[in-house]
Amino acid sequence: MALYEEQNLRIYNSLSGKKESFTPVHEGHVGMYVCGPTVYSKVHLGNCRTFMSFDMVYRYFLHLGYKVRYVRNITDAGHLEDDADEGEDKISKKARLEKIEPMEVVQRYTTDFHNILRKFNFLPPSIEPTATGHIVEQIEIIKAILEKGYAYEKNGSVYFDVQKFDSDFEYGKLSGRRLEDMIANTRELTAQDEKNNPQDFALWKRAEPRHIMRWPSPWGEGFPGWHLECTVMSTKYLGETFDIHGGGMDLKFPHHECEIAQAEARYGQSPVRYWMHANMLTLNGRKMSKSTGNNLLPEEIFEGNNPILSKAYSPSVVRFFMMQAHYTSILDLSDDALLAAEKGYIRLMDALALLDSIPISEKSDVDLNAWKQRCYDALNDDFNTPILIAQLFEAVKWIHLAREGRQNLSADDKTNLESSLNAFVFDILGIQKPIAGTEASGKVDGLVQLLIDMRNKARADKDYATADQIRDTLAELGIQLKDGKEGTSYQL
């Protein structure tokens, strides 16, 4: 019996606003699509948080025994800078600024994206399709939407007719907006607009002569609109009905709303069963954003070179920090918060390392299966990783107590505890062990060990002046001695 049959997973569906019991379209299989990055600059931490949340979701599905097809796209066709301007897209703009080919921009930042995600220990998605690789499919869906009468052509561009759509379906149901309200609150657009209505959005845009990225189409040379690629690629790889569509909260409107409209216009129904939205990561209480400059690059955290940070933090510390908050909550990043997370992370890792050495008893004082189920309950409750982590610290306490002989753990329970902890910490949360002290070379290790021996001899001789001198001088060099029951160890 697969694990997913024993666990009742509930997911908060953004569309219904409720937690719903998860039942996949096809028994034993999960289809999941997540909106990926637009690769025109380095990925920032906010993106990482969203993808990390879905990485954890993906990992949990796998752990439960589902066969998962996880599709996360790369947007390499750019999006329009502004609906009202000449229709220049981000990627070609960047390419012109940097005097390189658009695909060179795409290549550079796709590589950067993958490098960062690898450091964070992300599992690669099953398919990572690109927008430019699906131009033909996008043109096909535009044709179909035109045939159904939910779009119109104007001067080589094609626009989605939101009002017509809204009369047959319901535009705005995901983001809780009503079309009438949106019409009433439309801002004045300064540039002339060839759209029939301001709410309409582009499915295809005519390319101006200076536009570099362009493809031929029945409406002339141009490029696809902002929202089309996700509709096309999700249904192409996951089918006309699939389980999960995820993305950042800021994509709810208009991006996901438009995706629903396109799909309903084309297929008569939305393909998505469960909409999941990951919340924002803020910095100094403000949203991180490429455009406002209030952002922090992952590599700046790993290297500690940003004024808001007092030190460098490893990818696993950042991951632990993020997993301590629920994915639907706004999380504020600060140096203090990272510092606290780092200590918690070390405590957890230290306890895991101690697990091997704890003594075994005849019987257990703890109900390990009940604990294990509490861990699953946390994850089953819309992937509540903070609660899971709280449970993990419960286990940390047991490990310490057992080690001191204040609590009993049977051999079976010890094995069970170890495998459970490995599953929850490493497989599902995706946290990694700290890198073993490779920075201390054999020479340094030998030197420090020698000093430790000399100090211990001084202590045995009650020559505390010498002992303390060794300890304090090492401390000044950043080497901390730790006196334990089993002798002295050190940390750089």
Place this chain on the structure above:
RNA sequence: GGCAUCGUGGCCGAGUGGCUAGGCACAGCUCUGCAAAAGCUUGUACAGCGGUUCGAAUCCGCUCGAUGCCUCCA
């Protein structure tokens, strides 16, 4: 202006009608020659004001404050 979300102990962050997580910091204790490290123990908080209820951080209303979306963004 419109539409949302949120406001929890010193900090971060779960909980969403009664059983009131967890991490960090602080304090006490154990250990130690003294420290540090490590471990143990301790914290009754939910923006304000009303209301519903036997009972509210949790539901409803108002007020104040913060943030997000409404334009490309995870």
